Amino acid sequence: MPLRFVESVDATRLFYLEALGFESLMGVVGKDGALDFAIVQREGAMLMLSRPEDAGPTRGPLSIYIEVGDVDGYHAELVGRGVAIVEPPTTQWWGDRTFSVADPAGDALYFWQTVADMAPPPGVTLI
CATH class of the missing domain: 3.10.180.10 (2,3-Dihydroxybiphenyl 1,2-Dioxygenase, domain 1)
Incomplete structure (x- = not known):
């Protein structure tokens, strides 16, 4: 299952839901009220979306x-x-x-x- 780091989890999730017909499996709301993380799926294909994080040099x-x-x-x-x-x-x-x-x-x-x-x-x- 791929994990994509995106600038706006909310906007990207909405695109997958509304434009591509994916379903929402879950989302985690951050302290600022915007999504920090979400999982969307369509016909068994799942994609994780996350805000960028300080991941260090190995990622x-x-x-x-x-x-x-x-x-x-x-x-x-x-x-x-x-x-x-x-x-x-x-x-x-x-x-x-x-x-x-x-x-x-x-x-x-x-x-x-x-x-x-x-x-x-x-x-x-x-x-």
Whole structure:
């Protein structure tokens, strides 16, 4: 599932919904009332939209989320192969356990597995 960093999640999400006929799966409203993040889908194709963030030098313009059956096992396998891990395994508030590596172009590859129910932190509004 690709993750696109866009200047306006609201405007981009609206384009996908109104112009392209996608459906909204979820959105996270930021402290300023604008969307920080959204997921849209159409016929099984999903796209994540996010405001730009200070991601450091290892992340390129594209991030791809790849579901795996055993995220911790896959992490151990990659460490055993000597692959540099950018972000260690972490259980996220949305219930996915993730870790990331960077490909040679600097794009982020996130490997994930759902391990828990969603538990938004205080102040996070879902739509």
